[in-house]
Amino acid sequence: MSKKTRLIQKTSKTFLFGGVLLVLLSSLALYFYTSYLLKSEVEEVLYSTESRVADAIKNDSVVFSLSPVIEVKKTDNVQSEVLKDTIIYDPSQDEMELFRELSTYKNINGIDYQITVRNMVVESEDLALAIVISNITIFVIAFIFLFYFNTTRNLKLWDPFFKNLEQMKRFSLTSKDTLNLVDSDVLEFSELKTEIETLADKVRKDYESLKQFTEDVSHEMQTPLAIIQAKIDNIINEHEISDKQFEQVTSIQKDIQRLKQLNKRITTLTKIDNNQFINIENVNVSDLINEKIESFKELQFANLVYNPENKLSVSMDVYLADILINNLISNAIKHSKKNEEITIITKSKLLIISNFGEKVLANPENLFLRFYRESSTNQSTGLGLAIVKKICDLYEFKISYKFEVDQHIFSIDFLRN
The missing domain is CATH 3.30.450 (Beta-Lactamase)
Structure with missing residues (x-):
């Protein structure tokens, strides 16, 4: 470039x-x-x-x-x-x-x-x-005289443009502050100011409409899903059903849970895109990993091994930190067999998670794309790693993947560029 x-x-x-x-x-x-x-x-x-x-x-x-x-x-x-x-x-x-x-x-x-x-x-x-x-x-x-005269004149002439450019750099859809641009006696700059203000107002209105639509859809989906789940529970608890019916109902429950998870993750991605996570705190990632390991052990995932070389603390939103660690560990579990060891290592500003793999991925460059799944047999939503990448991009963390010595290795460098 x-x-x-x-x-x-x-x-x-x-x-x-x-x-x-x-x-x-x-x-x-x-x-x-x-x-x-x-x-x-x-x-x-x-x-x-x-x-x-x-x-x-x-x-x-x-x-x-x-x-x-x-x-x-x-x-x-x-x-x-x-x-x-x-x-x-x-x-x-x-x-x-x-x-x-x-x-x-x-x-x-x-x-x-x-x-x-x-x-x-x-x-x-x-x-x-x-x-x-x-x-x-x-x-x-x-x-020399004309050069300095021309430069001074140009600076004065372009001053409204540069001031408006700085205003545009600070413009945020999430902010309620009005975009106050400087007018100019130059016709083209004046027209540009008017068009930018019009465009900014339209974009902000569209953003608010999209944001409201996403929140409404997410909220409205939760209610019918909860009702369907309750009715299925009633059918199982109050009626005798055959083994075949039980398998079908169990499959429906899994699909409902998957749909709930999908809805939650799409909502999370939308909120990240809209910069709705603005609370920055000092998060102790090492403690968060220990909590996640205990939670997964309760679900009989006892093959998680944590080797903290150094304590890891990061400044970010606590909720997004929880999602980040949870999605990385969940991804490793989904692609590992029950007795295979999953290793987690933390250094001063580095997180590494690795799990056993029989072969290298066919398309590793697509790992962080939304809805991408390496195998059609995988029942994941295809959004877990996409959310991880989106969180890393938000805070300028560097995430990378490599396959080395039969290990799928994900690492996050928390040092901002």
């Missing part, structure tokens, strides 16, 4: 990169354009000087030179005009300098002359560089 960037940082980076690119491109363009203009100007001066020298020779018939700027000499080898850059020694500077040189050949008064005029271009390069540096300096100063 890619790293997320804040909106202001994103827009500032875009402005920054765009500005730097603009400064570089404009400086390069200015440098080459200025160099071209200065070069053209130098060449124009060279042609002007050459023309004046030719006129002077024509009028006065005087051959003169001013090295290295002007050189005039008679020649018998007439060539084409040459315009080039050259490096020659400048006596006035006592060093080698870069010149722009124009060499022309002209017949003046019947005599062929080679007229060479030069102009120093070092100063032109320095001038172009100075112009570019000045341009960059002005751009950088203007850019």
